[in-house]
Every structure is written in structure tokens, then in C-alpha cells.
Amino acid sequence: MSKILVTGGAGYIGTHTLVALAEAGFESVVIDDFSNSKPEALRRVSALAGREIPVMRADLRDAEALRRTFSEHTFDAVIHFAGLKAVGESVRIPLRYYDNNLVSTVRLLEAMEEHGCRRLVFSSSATVYGDPASLPLREEAPLSATSPYGRTKLMIEEMLRDLARASALKNDPPEGAWRIDALRYFNPVGAHESGQIGEDPNGVPNNLFPYLSQVAVGRLPELTVYGSDYPTPDGTGVRDYLHVMDLAEGHVAAVRHLLDESLPAPFAEAINLGTGSGISVVQAIRAFESASGKSIPVRVSERRPGDVAACYADPSKAARMLGWTARRNLAAMCEDTWRWQSRNPSGYA
Ligand code: NAD
């Protein structure tokens, strides 16, 4: 059975991916410092997966902790979720983001080199496309970032491409060469169909779906719609919302891609994970109302600084390279978010 190290496995996308990995027959080990998650999330994952998932509570910047983990286990691949992700906070406290996201990635890559594990799935983001010049977004589109958070993703992608280049220069044999998939996620939403795990942000949510669901459950009074004068069909922002279980299955497909020894290596591929469809804020509100049976009070305000009008993927590279396409629709995203939120009104607390 292949063994996967999952950094940041206690977080939103990590927990769902652990369930998908277990279903696909992979063994996982988690490293997380619980800076943005709770141990309860992993207890529920173990129950869903039907087996205990070993957890190392550590900051990835701690080289000694990484060394211990890599000496105790032999990993076939690493999925690297750990990082800070709040765009607005990264503008206010940029050094926290550069320190956490960049230093932890360098330490992890060093440990992987040291222990001869050179297969990596990295959590990149559609934020690396900045303000898109044309849609849908293909992987070759120009890259730019509008926040320190986005710049950490761009810098890490460059770091990964450099590793693959260095591997080629050294003429590493195929089994020892870097194989990297940097997955550019669009907007992950939803929850596991069981309602046992889901997104549990600290404080007031920044993102649309957790905000919507907290209004529906009565934790927040109303939703603020940021801008209704965008050049989109109904004037509100358009995004490519993607069910988190589809995203989780995308990671399983990427791990299989990295383990495919028939592929020439080294490589460092950037791959979009999205549905390819754009949904507006108004469409998302309507779909959420119909899934939850609750009406969502709304107030329209100014545009949120840094937001783009529209952003959606061309997901054809993922279909071609990973054999992956998103299967779940907007109704399922809303129903599963609601099942999680209504059964766990205070999240994991
Ligand atoms: P999350 O905050 O729920 O999970 C991240 C996990 O990493 C948390 O459990 C946190 O405790 C842990 N962590 C953070 N810094 C750490 C460190 N130094 N050492 C050890 N553990 C650490 O976030 P998520 O939504 O699951 O996102 C996972 C990854 O995907 C992140 O890298 C994020 O930037 C990226 N991403 C997320 C989205 C999104 O909308 N959720 C979109 C695109 C990309």
C-alpha cells in the first residue's frame, strides 16, 4: 500500500482528501500544527476512513520534526496543503505569510531531498492568474499576483519548476527525479456527503459559501454582496465553484499520476482544478436558498478591493493528464454545505 505524507491534513481540503485517499486504498500520515484547524476534524476523518490516521503535531518549519517523521515512515509521495490562506490578512501582515508559506515549503523540500522522496502534489491557486485577461483560464495564461498570499503561491511554483530543472541538469535517474503537480484550485466549497466534516473558518468568514451558510444557520444576520456593477450577466462576481470532494478526488488522481513510472521525469506541471463553469453571487445565493429552505437576507455594498469580475478554469489539462473531471453540481455543493453547517452550527467546537 502506498504511503502519503499529508501536510496541513487537518484543514478544510486536507480532511476531505484524507477520506478520498483512504477510499482509494492509500495510507496517510498527517503533519499539522493546528494553527488553523482542530484535532476533532482528524478524529472524524479516522471514523469516516475506518482506520486511525497517524498525526504529527508540528510546525513544518521545524526541520527536526520533519526529520523524525521521514525517519519513522517511508513515503511514496507528499501532498503539501499546509500554509496560511487569508488574502486580506496577508496584505496586513505580509511577513507572516512569507515566513510561514515559503520557509515551511523549503524545509519540506529539503527533507524530501534528504530522504529521496521526490513526488509532490502542491496546493497552488487560481489566484496566480491575477486579473484574468481572457477566460476561461488556461495554464499558459500570464501569471501575476495581487496579494502577498498570491505571491507566496507564485514563488513556490517557481521554486518547484527550479527543482525539476535541477533534477534534469543532474540527469537524475527517472525513479529519483522530481515529479511535481502544482494544482491550481479555483473556488473549493461544499463538504463531505456525510455532514461529518466541512469548512470551519475561525472568526467571521471571508469567503462566500461559509458566509452564506452561517447566515442561513442564524450565526450572522445578513450577507453583504460585494458589488453589483461588474461587467457580468447580473452584475455580481462570477467564480468557478468546485465541490471539495471533487477536489479531493483530483488529489488522488494527481498522486496516481506521480506514481506512474511509465512517465518521463523530471516534471513540474501546473494543472487547473475547476469545473469550467462560472457562477455569479446571485446564482449562488438562489441555489443555497433552495438547498437550505432558508431565505438569505442580502445587502449590496461596494466592490471588495482586490476582487476580479470573473474567473473560471479551462479544466481540460486535468482531464487529459490526470483523467479527472469535476462531477458534482452547484445543487450538491449547496446541499452538502448545508448538511455540514446545520448539523454542526458551531463547526468542530
Ligand atoms: P486550511 O487553513 O483549512 O488548512 C491548512 C492547514 O495547514 C491547517 O490545518 C493549518 O493548521 C495547517 N498549517 C498552516 N501552517 C502550518 C505550518 N507552518 N506547519 C504545519 N501546519 C500548518 O486551508 P485549506 O482551505 O484546506 O487550504 C489548503 C491549501 O490549499 C492551502 O495551501 C491554501 O492556500 C490552498 N488553497 C485553498 C483554497 C481555498 O479556497 N480553500 C483555494 C486555493 C488554494
Ligand code: WQD
Ligand atoms: C467569491 C465571490 C466576492 C463574500 C478567495 C481567494 C482565492 C482563493 C479562494 C485561496 C466574489 C463575493 C464573497 C461575501 C460576496 N483562495 N462575496 N460576499 O475571492 O474568489 O477567492 O478564495 O487561494 O485566492 O481570493 O472567493 O468566496 O471570497 O468570493 O459578495 O461575503 O463572492 O466578491 O465575487 P474569491 P470568495
